Amino acid sequence: MKDKYCDYCGKVINRGSPQYYRKKYCCESHKQMHNRRKKNIGTRQTKRLSNLPVNKEWLYIARECKRAGTVQIMSMHTVDSLRELIQLICSHPKGNMEINHVYPVNGYDRIGLLHPLNLFYGGSAQNRKFGKKSFEGAGYSISRTELNDKWSISKETSDKNTLKLLMKFLGGVLLEYVKTYPVNQYGKIKIIDSIIKLDKTGKYTRENLISMPSFGLSSIKAELHGVKLNGFYLPPRKNRSKVLIYLEELSRISRDASGSWAENCEYMKSVFLAGAAALLNAGYQPELSEIYKTYGRDAIRHENRFMRKAGKAKYSSFKDFLYLQTADCLVGKKIDKKMLSSVVDKYTETRKGDYTFRISSIDLTGCSEYHPDAFEEHMMYMS
Structure with missing residues (x-):
């Protein structure tokens, strides 16, 4: 028989306790605290939690969890690190840059975490250079022996169910996060949902449409309405160096x-x-x-x-x-x-020598009649 876990603290409920089969909490105080916590979550927090499956950054996190096969890649998070992770995903540079792992997500004895100190922006060629190789003292990881079947998922698990399990795993950290930071609906979700509603064949799903650019989604929607769109204009994207x-x-x-x-x-x-x-x-x-x-x-x-x-x-x-x-x-x-x-x-x-113009090359001697402190400020700058 499988162990039962407390809905509040996640610890195993003792088998010898009265009415074990009906119990959801390890003690009465945890039941009260759980109910109190549910009441304390305001409308705004509830809305933010419901937006997780339709938020761009959290959908990325769901895909990474499925790639790793567990939501435990979100271990070692605080509210601040969770915020930094969301910003890192949101600010992903355009062009040939990817979010690289320091410790590989599918290492031999350990798996790399989805944590700001295990991620960095890098070129696609550099991302594939090391494969499963890792280096001591760098990145965040968790041993495979610490993985719990309770938190495992498969590639076929839907994003919604993945995030539902992740909410349980993060627990209070996520609740504190949504109290402070917004979780907005991804703009493309509305058009994706309208495509799914129009599609009678079941060909389209959120999972296979989410990575498609907006103009492609508009084209699909137009075709489902019996209209063909031509002449899309794609403005040039300026990539940071x-x-x-x-x-x-x-x-x-x-x-x-x-x-x-x-x-x-x-x-x-x-x-x-x-x-x-x-x-x-x-x-x-x-x-x-x-x-x-x-x-x-x-x-x-x-x-x-x-x-x-x-x-x-x-x-x-x-x-x-x-x-x-x-x-x-x-x-x-x-x-x-x-x-x-x-x-x-x-x-x-x-x-x-003066090969190019430099601010530090400007001579401010004699300018004191216009700005008495100019020469002193210049000398402080040069020192």
Whole structure:
């Protein structure tokens, strides 16, 4: 006979207790607390919980749970980490960037968690580089021996049932989350539901339509109405530079993680900033000037770094090198500092002199009659 679990705390109910077969709670106080909790959830929280199956980010989480075969990949979450995870999924960059796992989701002895400190934005090529390989001290994972059949699901489980089980697993963490943060309905859900309603064959489901772009959904709906749409206009999508995205990920991991993994990411960030300054000075990506505003002095110290040889071939080769080394660092692979320094020096050099305009090159001597503190502020900036 299978064990029964308390609906409030999740612990096993003692078999010797009176009326065991009818019991839902391990003790009377937990029954009262469970009922009190249900009453305390307001209309807004109830609405937010009901929106989980029609929310873009939570549908992504449901798919990842089915991919892993368990909702336990959502272990080790707090309200703050859950919020960060939702933001990470929501802010997924356009273009050839994916949400990569630090510890693989289907490792040999352990499975990687769906946690902000086990995820990072990276290129698709880097995402497939290591397969099931993992590195000690990096990422969040759970041992396969800790997996409980109670929380297991299959790929055939519907998103709705997956999220229903996940709600039970997250328990109070999710309840606290929806008290503070909204869970909005995904815009495409309405048109998807209208397609399913019009479809008499049962061909379309939420699962097979959710990844389709909006114009494709509009086309299907029009065809079901007997109308054919032509001439869709797709506005060009402007993708953020991978350089800036990788720098942000290195900064996040070095700030939030710990140990040698965080230290390696901090070192790699300084190397990447030097490389980014040289790439900016090559003139192909003016948007990289954002590094000076975001990273301040850490970036300004490299402002006179240039590519040794001009040309897009060397430029692209150097960028690819930085991408690969950064991806290795983010998954926890030990970096070779000597090699990094050598390759950066091979591609770039520091030049002295005014090759380009820099704010720090402005001479404010003699401007005190217009702004008395200008010279002092300039000297403080330069010190």
